[in-house]
Every structure is written in structure tokens, then in C-alpha cells.
Amino acid sequence: MRTKIIGYIVSESKKGTIGTTIYFECDHDDYRRENALKCVGNSCASEYIRGDYSDVLTVGETVELIYGKGFEGRAVLREIIAVEN
Numbered sequence: 757m758r759t760k761i762i763g764y765i766v767s768e769s770k771k772g773t774i775g776t777t778i779y780f781e782c783d784h785d786d787y788r789r790e791n792a793l794k795c796v797g798n799s800c801a802s803e804y805i806r807g808d809y810s811d812v813l814t815v816g817e818t819v820e821l822i823y824g825k826g827f828e829g830r831a832v833l834r835e836i837i838a839v840e841n
Contacts, residue, residue, distance in 0.1 A: 757821045758839060762800060764813050776809040777802055778836070780821075805833045812836055 763779040781798045789795050803821065813819070818839045826832030 757823075758818060759821060761813055761815055761817050761819055763815060764810070766808050766810050773806065774808050775804055775806050776813070777804050778809070778813065780819075803833045805836065809836050812838055814838075 759780040759782060761778060761780055765777045766774065767777070768774050779800055779802045782801045784792075784795050784799045788799070813836065820837040820839050821833055822835040822837065823831045824834040
């Protein structure tokens with residue numbers, strides 16, 4: 757999925773695991789579009805990925821989010837790739 761980064765947080769868990777939570781633009785979901793009186797612009801969402809991705813992320817930059825199969829078949833963010841604008 758190609759998206760624009762609007763922010764990120766790099767944090768460390770109590771067990772010492774480092775991870776990055778990214779915040780990005782996305783389209784409004786179908787429910788909001790169908791039930792809102794007005795639905796303008798974009799929404800935002802967040803995803804967590806293990807590791808420090810601060811060297812890859814720049815606020816305002818377009819990136820490609822690569823998902824893979826995780827625990828119990830759920831989609832998990834596996835990689836973030838910077839896209840040439």
C-alpha cells in the first residue's frame with residue numbers, strides 16, 4: 757500500500773524490544789463514506805513494526821507498506837520502503 761507519512765514514534769518496550777509506530781494518510785472507510793453527512797479529505801491510521809525505522813521515515817514522504825502473514829493469518833506490517841516522489 758502506497759501512503760504518505762504524517763508522523764512516527766520509536767519506542768522501547770519493558771522487555772527491551774524497539775519498535776516504530778507510523779501514522780499515515782488513508783481513505784475514509786466505506787462505513788464513514790456511506791453514513792456521514794459530509795466526508796471530506798483523508799483519514800489517518802497507524803501501524804506498528806518491530807525495529808527502528810527512523811532512518812527510512814521522513815514526515816511528508818510517500819512510502820510503500822509491505823504486509824505479510826502474521827500470527828493466526830492476520831496481516832502484519834513487514835517492511836517500509838521509501839518511494840521516489
